Amino acid sequence: MRRFSITASAVLVATLAVASFAPAAIAKEWKTVRIASEGGYPPFNFMDSTGKLVGFELDLAEAMCEKANVTCTFQAQDWDGILPALLAGRYDAVIASVSITDERKKQVAFSKPYFVLPASVAVPKDSPLKDASPESLKGKTIGVQSSTVHTNYAEGVYKDSRIRLYPKQDEANTDLAGGRIDATMADKPTIMDFLKSAEGQACCKLLADIENNVEFHGEGIGIALRKEDSDLKALFDKAIAEIHADGTFDKISAKYFDYKLN
Known part of the structure; x- marks a missing residue:
């Protein structure tokens, strides 16, 4: 019994020693974020006469990307395929009036709500x-x-x-x-x-x-993300809090709506 105890302890010590020197998981350093939006849901997201994605959510996205200190690119994606294409890696985030629901949470992660839609x-x-x-x-x-x-x-x-x-x-x-x-x-x-x-x-x-x-x-409108991209979620959560705290959200909202969004 004593020999077994000593051997087991030695294994445990060795395992801990190896673990202490093992490299920790490194969070991805996001410099560029690919964002998809529908482009067919004015005034939230739509295409202008030049074919560029514009609208309330695109303005919000640009403000959030600035707060997060990342460069964002934008692309249009039909609504029915917008979450499957996210999961397939065609882009990194969806900002397209996606309501946070329990059913969607089974597929994707969400940022904190950036507004609530009546x-x-x-x-x-x-x-x-x-x-x-x-x-x-x-x-x-x-x-x-x-x-x-x-x-x-x-x-x-x-x-x-x-x-x-x-x-x-x-x-x-x-x-x-x-x-x-x-x-x-x-x-x-x-x-x-x-x-x-x-x-x-x-x-x-x-x-x-x-x-x-x-x-x-659902709980409100959030940014849809892949579940493994928790570091990107943290960046956007912080950016959302900042655009609400410093008045950026209200300023952008006033360009599009004559009533207050939360």
Whole structure:
């Protein structure tokens, strides 16, 4: 017994000695970060006349990259493939109004929320609807962008309505204007941007805001990242805190919205 104890102790000491000299895992030093955004969700992210990605989130991304002292490049990616392409390594982060949900957390990591988006419902100007309750919209056709929290919310809450899915919110807006659906549900800033457009002013109106439901809408909007890139998450978390603390977020938000985002 004594010999076994001595031998085991010696092995333990030797193991600890080797471990003490083993190189520690070194965090990646991020100098360039490749960021993807959809480019089809104004005013958050969209393409300008030259084909450049622009919008509220692109301005935020540039401010965050400056705070993090990294050079960022931007590329457009269709919404349906935006998280799979992140996981495949085509870019390092997604800044595209991605709501933080438990379901998405199974696939990717998220930064802390950089803002929280209210949701709203728009209808034709001559709509008799008085509110956006499931009872009011029973039997009605609601258009939502596919693979969004609004899809989950509409399908989970408006069980007696017909839910029509669209690749882009602009397509739902066009069908609303054309009388092919009874309502559309999206982030409030997106709905308001549509209603301020010539097409929106001519056809449609705001019906109601939707109260945030964490089960469906998530905790807020965050930067999607690969789970192994914890060092990049730390950089962005710090940058998000700084742009909120020094007024940068409010300054950028005021360029796009006439109400306060948190």
